[in-house]
């Protein structure tokens with residue numbers, strides 16, 4: 001099976017985005033965030049993306065039905081497709097370890113099983129993995145932006161000992177430093193004056209400093225992913241995330257197009 005046939009198979013199962021990074025691209029990470037700490041045989045990190053429908057944000061955007069977002073987060077699909085992809089790889093004799101997003105706050109919560117191993121839990125950085133696998137960039141708002149959906153996706157990872165032809169790391173720009181996410185936040189939780197930078201497998205990613213403690217009590221539309229442990233809220237539905245969706249669409253930065261703008265004028269009901 002070629003890598004393109006593999007990707008087509010995974011997309012036919014329901015994934016919207018599929019990228020592959022060799023494990024060597026994770027060398028910037030310590031054992032506490034390294035895929036090899038979880039599956040020592042890993043050769044390839046497969047990143048799957050699942051689109052969140054734009055319409056799922058409208059109940060939050062209108063302020064009338066915040067529950068619309070919950071039904072649009074494809075957690076069950078992501079779990080099933082990831083499981084089926086793992087099963088397909090293992091049918092071919094490769095090992096495949098599924099990973100679901102966890103907060104960095106889940107690190108260091110257990111006892112080392114031996115002196116040469118990091119404390120559990122090892123948490124792999126998903127947005128970094130998506131960049132390394134060619135799917136998108138980490139925007140100033142501290143979230144993954146893809147050319148197709150902007151910030152509207154969730155990710156899963158698969159660690160495998162199969163050597164799969166990798167994608168190039170993402171090289172484009174999507175975030176244009178517009179500051180709309182900053183302006184939209186009513187709690188001044190995003191500080192553009194203090195960018196935070198971290199190394200990528202090539203270059204670095206810089207995002208505005210985020211006071212996550214404010215996001216924990218944000219009432220503008222944060223939610224929690226069902227399988228997401230730890231304390232970090234999912235901010236797509238919040239004022240900052242929706243402002244980014246509106247900006248990227250209005251400025252024509254995304255390949256996915258719609259007949260009407262995200263922020264349509266309110267019609268009389």
Ligand code: SF4
Pocket residue numbers: 184185186187188189190214215216218219220222235238239240241
């Ligand atoms: S989640 Fe709420 S508090 Fe946090 S940056 Fe977004 S709008 Fe601001």
Ligand code: SF4
Pocket residue numbers: 139140141142174175176177178179180181182243244245247248
């Ligand atoms: S709102 Fe603007 S600055 Fe913030 S992440 Fe989106 S594109 Fe970047």
